[in-house]
Amino acid sequence: MATNVTKREPGSEKPGSSTGGSGHGGGSAPTLDVPPRYGGIQGLLGVHPILLLIVAAGVVYPLIANDYWTFNLTVGLILAIACLGLLVVVGWGREISLAQAGLVGSSLYITGYMARGDKPGEVGPGLPFPVAAAVGIAFVIAVSSVVALISMRLSGVYVVVLTLSLQFLLENALFTKEKLTGGLSAPSTPRPNFLGMGMQSDTRMYYYILGVLLVSMMFLYRYRHSRFGRSLIMVGVDKVSAAAVGVSPWMYKVAAFAIAGTFAGIAGALSAPLYRNPPGILQYFSFNSLFYLSVPILAGFESIMATVGVAIFFQMLPQALLSLKINPQLLGGIGLTVGVLAGPRGMGGSLIDLFDARARQKRRAAKANQNKAKAQMGGGGGASGGSKPAPAKAKGSQLGAKAPASAGSEKK
Amino acid sequence: MDSLTAISFNQHTFGPSIVNGITTSGLYGLIAVSLVLSYRISRTIAFVHGGIVLAGTLLFWYLCSPNLSAGGEALLAGSGQSTNRPEFPRIPTIIGLMLAGAAVAALYGYLVTSTKLSLYPRVTLTNFALGMMLLIVGIVFRYNKASGEPGPPLPGGEHKFKIGIQFVTMHQVMTLILLAVVVIAFTILLQATRFGIFVRAVADNVEASKLVGVPIGQVGTTVYALSGAISALGGILLGNYVGTDTNSILFIFLRALIVCVLGAFASIPLALAGAVTLAIIDSMLKSDVFGTVDAGYRELIVVFILFSVVILVDRFGKKGSSVLAH
Numbered sequence: 001m002a003t004n005v006t007k008r009e010p011g012s013e014k015p016g017s018s019t020g021g022s023g024h025g026g027g028s029a030p031t032l033d034v035p036p037r038y039g040g041i042q043g044l045l046g047v048h049p050i051l052l053l054i055v056a057a058g059v060v061y062p063l064i065a066n067d068y069w070t071f072n073l074t075v076g077l078i079l080a081i082a083c084l085g086l087l088v089v090v091g092w093g094r095e096i097s098l099a100q101a102g103l104v105g106s107s108l109y110i111t112g113y114m115a116r117g118d119k120p121g122e123v124g125p126g127l128p129f130p131v132a133a134a135v136g137i138a139f140v141i142a143v144s145s146v147v148a149l150i151s152m153r154l155s156g157v158y159v160v161v162l163t164l165s166l167q168f169l170l171e172n173a174l175f176t177k178e179k180l181t182g183g184l185s186a187p188s189t190p191r192p193n194f195l196g197m198g199m200q201s202d203t204r205m206y207y208y209i210l211g212v213l214l215v216s217m218m219f220l221y222r223y224r225h226s227r228f229g230r231s232l233i234m235v236g237v238d239k240v241s242a243a244a245v246g247v248s249p250w251m252y253k254v255a256a257f258a259i260a261g262t263f264a265g266i267a268g269a270l271s272a273p274l275y276r277n278p279p280g281i282l283q284y285f286s287f288n289s290l291f292y293l294s295v296p297i298l299a300g301f302e303s304i305m306a307t308v309g310v311a312i313f314f315q316m317l318p319q320a321l322l323s324l325k326i327n328p329q330l331l332g333g334i335g336l337t338v339g340v341l342a343g344p345r346g347m348g349g350s351l352i353d354l355f356d357a358r359a360r361q362k363r364r365a366a367k368a369n370q371n372k373a374k375a376q377m378g379g380g381g382g383a384s385g386g387s388k389p390a391p392a393k394a395k396g397s398q399l400g401a402k403a404p405a406s407a408g409s410e411k412k
Numbered sequence: 413m414d415s416l417t418a419i420s421f422n423q424h425t426f427g428p429s430i431v432n433g434i435t436t437s438g439l440y441g442l443i444a445v446s447l448v449l450s451y452r453i454s455r456t457i458a459f460v461h462g463g464i465v466l467a468g469t470l471l472f473w474y475l476c477s478p479n480l481s482a483g484g485e486a487l488l489a490g491s492g493q494s495t496n497r498p499e500f501p502r503i504p505t506i507i508g509l510m511l512a513g514a515a516v517a518a519l520y521g522y523l524v525t526s527t528k529l530s531l532y533p534r535v536t537l538t539n540f541a542l543g544m545m546l547l548i549v550g551i552v553f554r555y556n557k558a559s560g561e562p563g564p565p566l567p568g569g570e571h572k573f574k575i576g577i578q579f580v581t582m583h584q585v586m587t588l589i590l591l592a593v594v595v596i597a598f599t600i601l602l603q604a605t606r607f608g609i610f611v612r613a614v615a616d617n618v619e620a621s622k623l624v625g626v627p628i629g630q631v632g633t634t635v636y637a638l639s640g641a642i643s644a645l646g647g648i649l650l651g652n653y654v655g656t657d658t659n660s661i662l663f664i665f666l667r668a669l670i671v672c673v674l675g676a677f678a679s680i681p682l683a684l685a686g687a688v689t690l691a692i693i694d695s696m697l698k699s700d701v702f703g704t705v706d707a708g709y710r711e712l713i714v715v716f717i718l719f720s721v722v723i724l725v726d727r728f729g730k731k732g733s734s735v736l737a738h
Contacts, residue, residue: 094535096542150719156535157457158722161673165715168666171659173708286662290546297539330550336543340536 050355051305058210062203069319074206074274076315077213078267080308083295084216085263090293091301091344092229093256094236095156099147099163100264100292102170103140105284107268109180111136112189112278123179129192129273136272137265143170144261148254167286175281182278191273199273209270216263217304223259224304232256291328294335300346310335310347420703428578429699433692435580438587439653440687442646443668444675445594446639450517451677452615453525453635456534459541460520461643462665463548464513466658468647470552471509473563473656475500502567506648510641517640518633520544525632553658563651587649594642595680611635667694670714674721693717 062070082104089097114135117126127135147166151159175181191199199205223229232252235242239249272278295314299306314335318326339346353360443465450458479497523529524537532540569583602608610631613621622628646668647661654660667690674686696702697710705713 090539094533096535096538098542150723154722156538157451157455157677158673160457160538161669162719162722164666165670165718168663169708169711169715172711176707285659286666287546287549287658290542293539293542294546297543325554327550327553329546329553333543333545333547333550336539336546340532340540340543344536 048355054305055214059207062206067202069316070206071202072316072319073312074202074209076312077206077209077308078271078274079292079295079315080311081209081213081216081270082264082267083292083299083307083311084220084304085260085267086292087296087299087301087304087307088220088223088232088263089256089260090296092224092232092236093253095253095256096160096293097163097257097260098160098286098289098293099144099167099170100260101284101286101288102167103144103261103264104268104271104292105281106143106170106174107136107140107265108271108275108284109174109177109268109278110139111269112182112272113180115189115272116187118190123187129190132272133266133269136269137262140265140268141258141261144257144264145254148257152250152253152257164286164289167289171281171285175284180278181281187278188276189272189278191276205274209274212266212270213308216266217308220304228252228255287329287332290336291332294332294339298335298339298342298346300339300342300348300350301344302346303348303352306346306348306351422699422701422703424577425699425701426696427576429695429701430692431575431578431580432699433695434688435584435588436653436695437684437687437691438584438591439646439650439664440668440671440691441591441684442587442594442642442649443665444671444683444687445591445598445680446642446646447668447672448675448677448680448683449598449635449639449642450521451672453521453611453632454537456524456537456541457669457672458517458520458636458639459538460517460544460548461639462662463545463552464516464640464643465647465650465665466661467548467552468509468513468644469563469651469661470556470558470656470658472505472648473558473561473651474498475505475509476502477561477564502564506566506645509648510644513644513647514637514641516548517643518637520640521633521636522629525636526629530629549658556658558656560655560657562655563648565652566649569652581652583649583652590645590649591684594645595684598680607631607634667691670718673718676725690714690717 061073065073082100086097086100089095111129111132113124114127114132115124115129117124125132143166147162151162191205193199194208197204199208224233231242231247232255234245234247235249235252242249242252291314295311296307299310314328314331318328318331342350345352353363443461446461447458450461474497476499477497478499520541524540529537529540565581565583566586569581569586571582572579573582574580602611610621610626613624613626614628614631618628650661650664654664668687671686671690672683674690675682675684677683694710694714697705697713
């Protein structure tokens, strides 16, 4: 049933005119006062100013930090890309994948191998970096999709076991191949050229990877708010209801694993030229998959930025506190445990509440109502004399608007 | 390699591989018993047992393995490795580690059965279990002094004897005996005691059990404690088989998980049957019974078997009581 309504800024003199070109002629069309979701700078820019500050800080960072910390942050950005893939599977699809580290490692070694071979004595096809990266990413997507196809019709416990089996399969089948991992005398993977610019310096490589991360975040943001993303979230929350409205749980979960595989593949493909010499296989063993899993769980499933922030924090903290010898497993264990206890909104949800004005007003209103109820109970339950406190009304509140179902509802 | 001779049958390794498989199945079976028990109570995989297995292996090695002779100590001195291990007697250490494993698992069981965590969805509880496992692993890694040495055997476990051409240690035989004792004890516990009735009631229907007054929290915590003790025992026995390499230990835990999958997490006898089958197949592949098989192909075959069983059980299994039900 189409209703011809238009948005009108509050205080606007012009009667609402249909922007869609209705067939109602020149009559007064019904209008609905829908205030803008955000005002101020955020309404002007379209994004929260804090986010812009963070991105700006990321751009300025290599200019103030030394090479060691620039490299560390670069590794953190790659970890963030891998964990964004897990956010799709774990946060939105509500499945557990214990193979992400193995997939990243597989993409790294395959991309590195495919890109090598230019120099005499090197073993490899010597493909251009974009092609080598595409091969590595395609392999990882294929493997993730096959496992997802088999396990998606089954209950969650089987997905966990099958993905863990995949992790061990990759460790035993791929990571033992010396020509991929480099063995004792690891050959070097050349750094790519991007638009004619060589990526030989770590700073350039940092900006390149930062650009890939920002594109990935934008893609995920758009996906999350598209009908595909909403369908995936619905499948994760209640697959029976999703199936009832025509959304195929099986298809969307396979898609979630494919997206996670894509991000793992990208992370691995970017790691190959970053490290030059292939890193040790221990970095991509099963315990590290659990470490990867802890990032989106601690960050919460609502905020993409929080996942990136936690990933960078988990990468930088052990380096900053070297004397404490914090190992990734301990950090991951604390992250997973705290993240579960914090609930599906995680640390990201708590931070969102801090910056969300409407959430603050709701909290104030709830507190005022609570105090009022206490006062009434304390006053003997009689009709309260005096003026009633006006109910707190948020500026620009939407009448009848309900908070959208978050990705974190505990239905599954 | 000529493809016609690639697959061959080595008769002389067939028998020993069967013997080796049966002796190894004891390990898989012990850990699988604890996983199945805890699964029946909570419908989630208690990954915390993986941490307990790892901690049991490494702690038993540290507390009971003998220090090296003076020459060996001098060799290790440059490596920074500690050689002042306490060398506790093994039986009290085993009991102590089992009690510690029971305590850790009981704490986890209390949290997931008696607190607000019990209301959380299964995927969240599985994440919590993974977190606890990773926490234990992180603490163990922080202080781990081992570098792959074999763990000490059970008292009297050093003796060897031959079955055919295969040497079998008393440690391996005692593992099988312990597995049999554990299975018989649990069978009696579950079939002939009030507590066992409670466990079976909770495993079948939690809500109905609550309605008839079964103390879910106490039952769950006790089951987790018992399974934690068995996991610790499994870890203690594991050290002599695979050494103290952490990835090898976790690999055995994964094998135990696969065994549980083969048994559909439904019952202990099924899990034990799965343990024997998988251990024999693994042993035959490692012993080159069918020709030399690469480690990667071996793992591929095991994963293929796993996937096939999962698909078959999904296709033809009883959906009502199967763990495959959504």
